Amino acid sequence: MKRANVIMQPLNWSIIGLGRFGKIHAETVREITGVHLHSACSRNAQTLQSHASDLQLTNTTTDYQDILADRAVDVVSIVTHWEDHFQVAIAALQAGKHVLLEKPMAATLEQCLQIQECSQHSDGKFMVGHICRFDPRYALARESIMSGDIGTICSIHARRNLPTVAGNIRLDKISPLIGDGIHDLDLVMWMLGRRPLSVMAKNVRVHDFKYADISWAMFDFSDPAADHETIAVIETNWALPQNTPTVIDAQMEIVGTAGQISINCSKTGLKVQTLKETKYKDTMYWPQVTDQRQTGILKAELEYFAKCIHHDLPINIITAKEAQQAMEIVLLAEESAQCGQLLPISPSG
Numbered sequence: 001m002k003r004a005n006v007i008m009q010p011l012n013w014s015i016i017g018l019g020r021f022g023k024i025h026a027e028t029v030r031e032i033t034g035v036h037l038h039s040a041c042s043r044n045a046q047t048l049q050s051h052a053s054d055l056q057l058t059n060t061t062t063d064y065q066d067i068l069a070d071r072a073v074d075v076v077s078i079v080t081h082w083e084d085h086f087q088v089a090i091a092a093l094q095a096g097k098h099v100l101l102e103k104p105m106a107a108t109l110e111q112c113l114q115i116q117e118c119s120q121h122s123d124g125k126f127m128v129g130h131i132c133r134f135d136p137r138y139a140l141a142r143e144s145i146m147s148g149d150i151g152t153i154c155s156i157h158a159r160r161n162l163p164t165v166a167g168n169i170r171l172d173k174i175s176p177l178i179g180d181g182i183h184d185l186d187l188v189m190w191m192l193g194r195r196p197l198s199v200m201a202k203n204v205r206v207h208d209f210k211y212a213d214i215s216w217a218m219f220d221f222s223d224p225a226a227d228h229e230t231i232a233v234i235e236t237n238w239a240l241p242q243n244t245p246t247v248i249d250a251q252m253e254i255v256g257t258a259g260q261i262s263i264n265c266s267k268t269g270l271k272v273q274t275l276k277e278t279k280y281k282d283t284m285y286w287p288q289v290t291d292q293r294q295t296g297i298l299k300a301e302l303e304y305f306a307k308c309i310h311h312d313l314p315i316n317i318i319t320a321k322e323a324q325q326a327m328e329i330v331l332l333a334e335e336s337a338q339c340g341q342l343l344p345i346s347p348s349g
Contacts, residue, residue, distance in 0.1 A: 151258030167238025
């Protein structure tokens with residue numbers, strides 16, 4: 001039985017990994033009713049001091065074990081480097097904390113399976129931060145698909161591309177497919193309600209970083225039981241021109257036998273044009289407005305997790321198994337790109 005907060009006492013929430021995105025988590029947590037930003041951790045003492053000062057947060061440490069040993073901490077956001085997710089998540093679950101683990105779940109399929117297993121025996125609730133499931137544009141598109149508004153799905157083309165400057169910051173840390181492509185793979189599986197049958201992927205290197213700048217992956221989502229073919233193409237290009245105006249060029253085209261759905265997250269509704277540049281500002285995910293309350297899709301995601309804890313509700317919008325399967329299949333796409341071959345995908349994960 002998961003631990004429940006019968007009396008609506010504030011949840012003490014801690015951030016493990018107070019870097020750029022960890023700070024955004026912290027700012028968002030502070031705006032959630034029934035939640036108290038309790039503490040934060042970062043291995044980088046200088047970054048920790050700077051961000052904690054901005055947040056006016058005095059309870060900090062450079063060792064995440066201090067956070068887990070603190071009985072006052074109810075919830076942790078794990079916003080560390082993705083290859084560190086496994087050890088921190090396992091330790092947090094074993095300590096009985098409620099765990100919001102940023103995606104991707106972990107670095108290997110075995111690690112994902114171990115985290116999933118550990119979460120089933122922990123006193124705390126567990127959720128992986130697949131934020132796009134909380135984006136109403138994708139959620140409403142899924143509802144249209146499930147209600148049959150556009151017939152049977154024939155093809156999906158998703159793209160999630162970045163300008164070179166943003167891409168270059170990331171390409172020594174994570175690949176485009178694992179960093180961004182996993183969002184769209186997870187969304188497609190969520191929308192269609194099934195796993196793909198196979199994948200063929202290709203990487204293209206533009207700059208000399210650890211990971212290639214561009215990845216395309218083609219998935220066969222055909223449904224053998226319905227004798228109908230479906231294809232999904234996922235494009236991740238982190239080498240767009242430096243002056244590209246979008247924060248992120250994220251779009252999805254869904255074609256069915258009786259209609260089409262188009263999602264465009266690139267044009268945010270706010271374009272700022274100066275003599276030097278033109279940029280679209282984030283108005284949806286975690287828009288940051290000086291002297292105003294934090295809003296956006298990240299807040300909706302964290303509020304949902306807090307609600308599930310407060311009322312002892314099951315985590316249904318994104319389950320641990322779904323997060324594990326998304327990582328499993330995106331790793332197969334990476335393997336396909338490396339070996340240059342079409343790889344079959346098992347019907348169950």
